[in-house]
Ligand SMILES: O=C(O)CCC(=O)C(=O)O
């Protein structure tokens with residue numbers, strides 16, 4: 001991904017993050033948003049939190065290229081679909097072409113408004129590269145360093161624009177956590193497509 005060096009995000013010691021603000025034009029982003037809202041298998045996962053069943057606020061949809069790929073988190077086995085809708089297939093190909101890497105899984109998140117969020121977390125290191133395409137409302141992505149990121153590391157906020165692409169790779173998951181906090185003033189929806197590489 002050396003051809004994308006100009007998009008490297010500074011001030012994230014030990015991490016390896018690219019941010020392409022204008023990956024696709026806003027008009028395309030709006031078209032894709034509507035198409036995905038219609039064609040994906042959205043649902044609210046039921047998670048087990050401290051032994052209690054709770055419904056996750058943001059909805060998700062998940063696809064994989066190979067039937068051996070399964071994903072589980074917080075006691076929930078993800079409803080994985082092994083046939084991509086045509087629009088999703090072409091989006092994945094566009095991302096693969098731009099980055100020069102292949103993905104075998106995509107997890108989509110739909111945040112109805114600023115009350116829906118994703119808590120601070122790390123994704124598994126199995127995810128060598130995660131590319132996240134943002135459609136819709138601008139939401140703030142926050143990186144928080146773990147102790148191992150070093151003394152100089154501090155919180156970094158990136159407003160993820162409509163049509164932008166954020167790529168996390170290398171030791172990013174090992175040394176940093178990330179989240180999208182609640183922003184109650186935001187009334188519009190956002191969809192993110194997180195393309196991933198899982199081991200078969
Ligand atoms: O919505 C996003 O951009 C981030 C989602 C995320 O961190 C995840 O799905 O692991």
Ligand SMILES: [Fe+2]
Nearest residue numbers: 121122123178
């Ligand atoms: Fe994540």
